[in-house]
Amino acid sequence: MPARLAWNGYGKAAVRLVKVGRAGSRHDLSDLTVDVQLQGEFAATHASGDNSAVLPTDTMKNTVYALGKTTAVDPPESFGLALGRHFLEACPAASRAVVRLEAHRWDRLALGEKPHDHAFRRGTPELRIAEVSAERGQESVSAGIEELALLKTTGSGFEGFLRDQYTTLRETGDRIFATEVSARWRYARHSADWTDAWTSTRDALVETFAGAHSRSVQETLYAMGAAALAACPDIAEIRLVLPNQHHLLADLSPFGLPNDNEVFVATREPYGKIEGVVIRE
């Protein structure tokens, strides 16, 4: 047959694990969505239905829960490394195990000022991401953010751009800048404290968005990436995707009303999409 399998991967996605830490009366809560993928020498199952090298994806699911019991699931980077190492051992045909973890946010409730022992409220949609790629003899860890929505009511403009026959956009020195940060950074080395590294990076992104005047989404993207590299020395590179979620100034002129950047139409479609990769020089 003139066809050849050039690459393959398989696994279980969307394994939903909730773990309650019950050491003492104050409970902790971890809420993870885990994806596992194995890559390697699985040509036989593709070519001839010989499944003898294939660890079932159902087993991957079971393993997430079993190791979720026997090992710590927080920080997610460590849990991902434990899973990745396990799967390389459990499945000899696999040359690489990729584990992706999303951590969902829950905030501890407080009654009055007192933190509650065991009641929580779901937090913001912001996801903490950890991605582990484990090969025999080599491990790579990335981390990131999804669905972190930020908005500035001023401190942003867009002027002096290229024009052609289809350009109708007006220049503006003052507009709303709304985005939903998607970030992924690769660690050059294992971090001594994964949560610390994540938090420093995340805070650098947020503070740069808030603090730096923006002459384009691109300028802000680069500044955010550079700030992340400066904040966390373990990071080798960071990829950012910043949608430009347009807030259009409502046209109130037919009604004889002024609108000095006060009333906006929030839109979902279409949106700008600005991407970039910033690396350490």
Added chain:
Amino acid sequence: MPARLAWNGYGKAAVRLVKVGRAGSRHDLSDLTVDVQLQGEFAATHASGDNSAVLPTDTMKNTVYALGKTTAVDPPESFGLALGRHFLEACPAASRAVVRLEAHRWDRLALGEKPHDHAFRRGTPELRIAEVSAERGQESVSAGIEELALLKTTGSGFEGFLRDQYTTLRETGDRIFATEVSARWRYARHSADWTDAWTSTRDALVETFAGAHSRSVQETLYAMGAAALAACPDIAEIRLVLPNQHHLLADLSPFGLPNDNEVFVATREPYGKIEGVVIRE
């Protein structure tokens, strides 16, 4: 023709209004989704395409932005009343104007300890709802909550239930209780401070969920409703919908592992759905 129009309503849904309060250097941010509906004597447009009584839904959209400029949009109950009154005036055929507002949460960012003047992060998915029904000579205001997700890791059980030949559920004195509160309450009178009334009610719901031991979702629902009525004297009745978002204890026994309410499988389908209306005696 043997058919008759028994009821009708029309309007514009999903009008997305963002308003920036720019009084002074510290900006405020309101983010609303507004639905408008008119009911009344619109039979002619249905029967014969005579649109002379019909205020276009496009005009409703324009009006949301125009009144969004000329009046306050916060609290949403007041803005809804202003819109409702306006539409009854603008459209003589309308006997009722229903305005529904969803307020999306944004939290002000802080750099260090210092609150930022104009940068925000999207808050939790929890929505504050206001619903106004304005008739000529009568106004009714309701408020509510959607997508407020709460979870307790203990303090909840379900025992002593009815069994039949299809019952396999085991009794338990300790389980996770996870829900997403949907609440709607009707005010008996206009409140002196809508935000105060909303906050007191919402806090009573959350505190009761956290504080009261639960022998069924039903027991918690009733306790939450009663607490809301107790907390806010302006409320005449409250409707609650509490899905029971099952967290199944992971079965680790095939692997020789204990699981003392520690590792759970979070599920989305199917889910329990418990509803009730609690009124003031």
Added chain:
Amino acid sequence: MPARLAWNGYGKAAVRLVKVGRAGSRHDLSDLTVDVQLQGEFAATHASGDNSAVLPTDTMKNTVYALGKTTAVDPPESFGLALGRHFLEACPAASRAVVRLEAHRWDRLALGEKPHDHAFRRGTPELRIAEVSAERGQESVSAGIEELALLKTTGSGFEGFLRDQYTTLRETGDRIFATEVSARWRYARHSADWTDAWTSTRDALVETFAGAHSRSVQETLYAMGAAALAACPDIAEIRLVLPNQHHLLADLSPFGLPNDNEVFVATREPYGKIEGVVIRE
């Protein structure tokens, strides 16, 4: 306590049942989402956590699968009636059982012209809905449609409407009319052939949308409702919700290009929402 439970209902939602008909070599496929709700005398569980009258929602789920095996699941109205009757028997405290079924569409694949015995492709998003409300001594059956998206490229206008100071909409005798039909009709009596009744009603709705010139969404809604009543004598009333999914003429005038109803911007937000109930005179 000055609070009283005025109404309550509980049940299991989103039970996902797939049944394969294996009589002969040609398989049939039914794909249902089932919601069950019981209403009645369940005050004790609300007030004091006495669950002895409460049939667990887990049992409802089991019952859907068990009766799914022992009875026919197609047509969904009949399956709903079987479930409703069962739950009234199984749970003495219940005075009403409400069962809602969504049927998901699968089309049999064909290889060449030959229908395949056991391979299917998911159909359009259109859902067939059946709703049964079973009380002791009384049964009510409704049926309906969700997510049936229809579009006409012409044969629709909107002129002669009311104007006020916020009206900027231009009159048009020719526009795109796009909607997503939501319909629910109540049967006056049990139908001899539920699928026949559903199909006649649905076809009447679609043909009227396509065939009748539209001077407003309202006119089309009423015509569709009247046609449904005419097509199916078993129906007592029908409720229709027709969103007006605006397709805005793209403004190409800055580029010196004509646009004679040829190029449109499809939008999601905001949208018109037209509702009506048509009954038999």
Added chain:
Amino acid sequence: MPARLAWNGYGKAAVRLVKVGRAGSRHDLSDLTVDVQLQGEFAATHASGDNSAVLPTDTMKNTVYALGKTTAVDPPESFGLALGRHFLEACPAASRAVVRLEAHRWDRLALGEKPHDHAFRRGTPELRIAEVSAERGQESVSAGIEELALLKTTGSGFEGFLRDQYTTLRETGDRIFATEVSARWRYARHSADWTDAWTSTRDALVETFAGAHSRSVQETLYAMGAAALAACPDIAEIRLVLPNQHHLLADLSPFGLPNDNEVFVATREPYGKIEGVVIRE
């Protein structure tokens, strides 16, 4: 600064274009979602807010509508090429323009047997994808499919797999195989008829899914890929992602009921995810 921009891209996403073909009384309908991205020498806007090389994403949106008027939008591959070439001309700093188009399905309605001139019903969720990457002097065209849901009620098993201490899955020679095909193939050369090429490839995928006995999702994936390459000589490689959407046999044994592959629980989470790239030898 020790940071460097290693890669960048920007553009407009989710441009929603509907075009009505009005040549004659029978109208045609094209419904596209278009994403445009430019890559190239845009470092100045990132580094110093100099936007003079940046064609605004708003202009990209305008261009989609303007060229949507002046050129054919069907087949989407041709429209994508026209857009890609245009943007390379309009923006000298761009070295590559990537255009991605999704074509949404609409089926012409028929009244009785007669096809309607201008009324349509939304088709299945299946999307036809076209992706063009235009560089100065080089063009690459890919096509694909998203959300094509297929299901076989038999003709699928999974046996003889690797087992470890966490394996509980039972072997089966007969199960439901449900998936949602995601496919992307790259053309080695411009096709003489893009729609013909797309249709042949798509049909080969569907027929192989239906016709070939499956001993693993992997075996089916490879067979589908090989069949696509055989069906369309213009294709150089194809990437397939086949989720395994598990349908679990309902356990009716507690109720003394048999279940010979008749009643299933459809699940969404977790799911298997099988991926592979098949190339021409």
